[in-house]
Amino acid sequence: MSGPSGGAGTRATGLRSTGAPFVPFGRKLPGAGLRSVISACAERRRLARSHRTERPGGPTHRVACSALARHSAGMCGRARLSTDASEIKLIFSIPPHRPTPNFAPTWNLAPTDPLPIVRFDAHRGERSLDVMRWGLVPYWASDIKIGYSTFNAKAEGLDARPAFREPFRRRRCLVPLDGFYEWKKLGDKRQPYAVALADRRLMAVAGLWDSWRSPQGERLRSFTIITTKPNELLAPLHDRMPVILDPRHWPAWLGEEAADPAQLRTLLAPYPADDMAIWPVGPRVGNVKNNDPSLIEPVAAPA
DNA sequence: CCAGACGTTGTT
DNA sequence: GTCTGG
DNA sequence: CCAGACGTTGTT
DNA sequence: GTCTGG
Numbered sequence: 001m002s003g004p005s006g007g008a009g010t011r012a013t014g015l016r017s018t019g020a021p022f023v024p025f026g027r028k029l030p031g032a033g034l035r036s037v038i039s040a041c042a043e044r045r046r047l048a049r050s051h052r053t054e055r056p057g058g059p060t061h062r063v064a065c066s067a068l069a070r071h072s073a074g075m076c077g078r079a080r081l082s083t084d085a086s087e088i089k090l091i092f093s094i095p096p097h098r099p100t101p102n103f104a105p106t107w108n109l110a111p112t113d114p115l116p117i118v119r120f121d122a123h124r125g126e127r128s129l130d131v132m133r134w135g136l137v138p139y140w141a142s143d144i145k146i147g148y149s150t151f152n153a154k155a156e157g158l159d160a161r162p163a164f165r166e167p168f169r170r171r172r173c174l175v176p177l178d179g180f181y182e183w184k185k186l187g188d189k190r191q192p193y194a195v196a197l198a199d200r201r202l203m204a205v206a207g208l209w210d211s212w213r214s215p216q217g218e219r220l221r222s223f224t225i226i227t228t229k230p231n232e233l234l235a236p237l238h239d240r241m242p243v244i245l246d247p248r249h250w251p252a253w254l255g256e257e258a259a260d261p262a263q264l265r266t267l268l269a270p271y272p273a274d275d276m277a278i279w280p281v282g283p284r285v286g287n288v289k290n291n292d293p294s295l296i297e298p299v300a301a302p303a
Numbered sequence: 304c305c306a307g308a309c310g311t312t313g314t315t
Numbered sequence: 316g317t318c319t320g321g
Numbered sequence: 322c323c324a325g326a327c328g329t330t331g332t333t
Numbered sequence: 334g335t336c337t338g339g
Contacts, residue, residue, distance in 0.1 A: 075312075077322025110321050110322065138309075140334050148319070149310040151322080162309045162335055183322070190323085224310095286323050288321045308337075312322085319326075 076242040079180040080107045094127045108291040111151035118174040120254040136224035137212040155228045155268035167208035175205040182237040206243040233273035244271035
């Protein structure tokens with residue numbers, strides 16, 4: 001409702017000790033009245049959302065994209081990078097005199113976490129390595145929270161979406177990863193898998209970046225990981241996978257070589273299944289507070 | 304024209 | 316159920 | 322991506 | 334900033 005706020009400190013007063021108990025969200029309630037109120041609110045929000053994407057009369061381009069997206073969702077939301085910065089610079093041919101950013105090795109990288117990414121500094125004609133936040137916040141955004149839902153960008157229609165169109169043209173980057181995780185649905189359970197290149201080399205994932213200025217005037221640079229259809233190895237786990245780029249395509253993607261959007265789009269294809277490896281891992285990776293090399297230790301294959 | 308979204312995931 | 320935080 | 326939080330009223 | 338919806 002639209003009543004007054006109740007003043008500062010309301011939330012800090014804690015739970016009330018008498019009267020109706022706090023109503024858990026999404027749970028069955030003893031009284032039908034309150035449930036119906038909450039259900040109505042949820043339903044209203046759900047309708048508002050579907051109204052945006054499933055408008056029945058004459059689908060627009062955006063609606064068509066969203067409808068397509070509904071059954072081919074994106075996915076790459078947890079990753080790892082324990083290779084140190086100096087080695088990353090060697091692998092990506094970043095000149096030694098360029099800054100070597102500090103970052104902690106991670107076996108459980110999540111959206112909003114910082115990660116070093118590779119760009120082409122056209123002014124100097126060199127590649128660079130800079131730490132950015134995972135979850136692209138467009139420069140026009142009013143709220144950083146949009147980054148919670150822009151950690152992936154679907155390759156299909158990149159040049160049509162407001163959040164990614166300009167980054168796709170001018171702000172492409174490579175995201176160095178040792179690998180990432182996928183959760184496979186098994187009935188009502190979810191089994192995490194580690195994913196890597198077959199030879200365990202560092203992988204270069206296609207990304208986009210942007211620079212955002214917060215209301216307080218601070219600059220935030222952030223990036224997203226592009227997803228595409230899965231190869232035969234990953235298809236049993238999920239219906240999307242991140243775009244991994246072969247080194248021979250790095251110059252075009254980084255903008256060191258001229259490439260038109262059509263050429264760039266052809267690069268956004270599933271990586272060969274024969275060059276990748278997957279194995280099931282334990283459930284501890286689900287909690288971002290766990291972060292150590294044991295997270296990628298193989299466990300017995302699920303039934 | 305202005306107001307408001309702009310994204311992905313998840314589910315059956 | 317939906318959203319935020321990590 | 323998953324884990325975990327999530328609210329209002331009234332009164333002083 | 335740019336696009337869609339009204």
